[in-house]
Amino acid sequence: xxxxxxxxxxxxxxxxxxxxxxxxxxxxxxxxxxxxxxxxxxxxxxxxxxxxxxxxxxxxxxxxxxxxxxxxxxxxxxxxxxxxxxxxxxxxxxxxxxxxxxxxxxxxxxxxxxxxxxxxxxxxxxxxxxxxxxxxxxxxxxxxxxxxxxxxxxxxxxxxxxxxxxxxxxxxxxxxxx
Amino acid sequence: xxxxxxxxxxxxxxxxxxxxxxxxxxxxxxxxxxxxxxxxxxxxxxxxxxxxxxxxxxxxxxxxxxxxxxxxxxxxxxxxxxxxxxxxxxxxxxxxxxxxxxxxxxxxxxxxxxxxxxxxxxxxxxxxxxxxxxxxxxxxxxxxxxxxxxxxxxxxxxxxxxxxxxxxxxxxxxxxxxxxxxxxxxxxxxxxxxxxxxxxxxxxxxxxxxxxxxxxxxxxxxxxxxxxxxxxxxxxxxxxxxxxxxxxxxxxxxxxxxxxxxxxxxxxxxxxxxxxxxxxx
Numbered sequence: 518x519x520x521x522x523x524x525x526x527x528x529x530x531x532x533x534x535x536x537x538x539x540x541x542x543x544x545x546x547x548x549x550x551x552x553x554x555x556x557x558x559x560x561x562x563x564x565x566x567x568x569x570x571x572x573x574x575x576x577x578x579x580x581x582x583x584x585x586x587x588x589x590x591x592x593x594x595x596x597x598x599x600x601x602x603x604x605x606x607x608x609x610x611x612x613x614x615x616x617x618x619x620x621x622x623x624x625x626x627x628x629x630x631x632x633x634x635x636x637x638x639x640x641x642x643x644x645x646x647x648x649x650x651x652x653x654x655x656x657x658x659x660x661x662x663x664x665x666x667x668x669x670x671x672x673x674x675x676x677x678x679x680x681x682x683x684x685x686x687x688x689x690x691x692x693x694x695x
Numbered sequence: 696x697x698x699x700x701x702x703x704x705x706x707x708x709x710x711x712x713x714x715x716x717x718x719x720x721x722x723x724x725x726x727x728x729x730x731x732x733x734x735x736x737x738x739x740x741x742x743x744x745x746x747x748x749x750x751x752x753x754x755x756x757x758x759x760x761x762x763x764x765x766x767x768x769x770x771x772x773x774x775x776x777x778x779x780x781x782x783x784x785x786x787x788x789x790x791x792x793x794x795x796x797x798x799x800x801x802x803x804x805x806x807x808x809x810x811x812x813x814x815x816x817x818x819x820x821x822x823x824x825x826x827x828x829x830x831x832x833x834x835x836x837x838x839x840x841x842x843x844x845x846x847x848x849x850x851x852x853x854x855x856x857x858x859x860x861x862x863x864x865x866x867x868x869x870x871x872x873x874x875x876x877x878x879x880x881x882x883x884x885x886x887x888x889x890x891x892x893x894x895x896x897x898x899x900x901x902x903x904x905x906x907x908x909x910x911x912x913x914x915x916x917x918x919x920x921x922x923x924x925x926x927x928x929x930x931x932x933x934x935x936x937x938x939x940x941x942x943x944x945x946x947x948x949x950x951x952x953x954x955x956x957x958x959x960x961x962x963x964x965x966x967x968x969x970x971x972x973x974x975x976x
Binding site: 582 | 938
């Protein structure tokens with residue numbers, strides 16, 4: 518089913534999404550990948566504030582290529598989500614509502630998605646040029662020294678993604694080829 | 696007769712090749728992706744392959760890299776034995792080409808200088824360079840920027856000779872099955888069989904630079920490539936791992952002599968952005 522949703526998500530909307538839904542996201546999402554997750558984990562351990570409020574927000578696992586002159590961002594597709602699995606359950610327990618990436622997640626992540634009524638979306642890996650066109654505004658908000666791995670606030674319009682794991686515990690990858 | 700080549704020539708070629716390879720698929724890959732779109736039977740898979748076609752058009756027209764992971768630069772240099780390089784250190788000249796390509800071409804800097812300390816080198820150097828000395832007075836350069844979504848799902852196995860062709864085939868199919876969506880299918884599967892531990896890995900990497908659609912020259916290997924492609928596409932993993940008939944575009948196998956006690960097999964997976972560009976100077 519094709520759906521249009523806004524980000525941040527609402528509890529109700531996140532729970533209503535189903536594995537296999539083709540979804541267009543409009544609104545605000547935040548980028549973070551390996552190094553940013555490590556720093557956010559360290560910040561939580563030290564009792565410090567995170568670069569953005571987790572509550573109902575979506576993290577896009579993305580490290581873009583640099584923007585050409587006159588452009589706001591370069592190629593901007595998803596990276597493999599499993600490298601963030603170690604950090605994800607705690608972020609979900611603290612309010613994170615959605616993730617955009619690609620590839621399989623651990624059982625711990627699947628459980629945390631169900632526990633928190635959250636959702637995991639896949640964007641198409643290797644479609645970074647196309648996906649970049651759906652990003653309308655970019656601002657680095659933390660960890661600028663990490664370069665491509667810095668945390669960015671993105672305003673997106675109709676970013677095309679597919680629901681892979683939903684709040685009911687369904688997993689599209691597990692039904693593939695069966 | 697010694698031929699002198701100034702290393703600056705290599706720098707300039709490599710700069711251009713890094714930029715070109717990350718924005719335009721080679722003709723063989725481009726044709727394979729179009730054929731994949733035609734062949735795919737699952738509607739979602741076809742939609743994804745259509746999106747990837749559109750992505751390639753945007754990449755070329757607007758000079759946005761096909762994928763944000765513009766890779767670690769893998770460079771093969773086949774150097775004619777009559778060649779004498781002048782004007783500086785060869786390795787420095789190659790890395791300077793990578794540095795210029797990745798900075799001037801707005802490519803992502805994805806390299807950390809130390810695997811444990813993990814500080815970004817900020818210019819995508821150093822490259823991984825493989826040299827070989829061949830007859831003649833030419834230099835053949837292959838630039839193959841390698842993304843790590845698929846690199847991370849690659850495997851090297853030291854099988855027993857008794858496991859034979861069946862063991863090899865099963866190991867390859869199992870590697871693709873385990874990778875599932877992570878390696879960004881449709882894939883090109885590069886396989887190295889034989890040699891030693893490190894030779895098998897190198898053969899697999901070289902297999903990825905062979906044009907898609909050009910089979911092995913060895914009859915028994917060509918048959919194995921065909922069989923494996925059919926088996927892998929029978930897995931149903933499909934585009935982006937979301938189901939479909941096209942999981943791999945090609946299986947390219949390179950082989951080498953090996954030891955009586957061994958059967959090394961390396962499987963180097965590459966996503967559909969299998970970048971390889973070749974020039975001769």
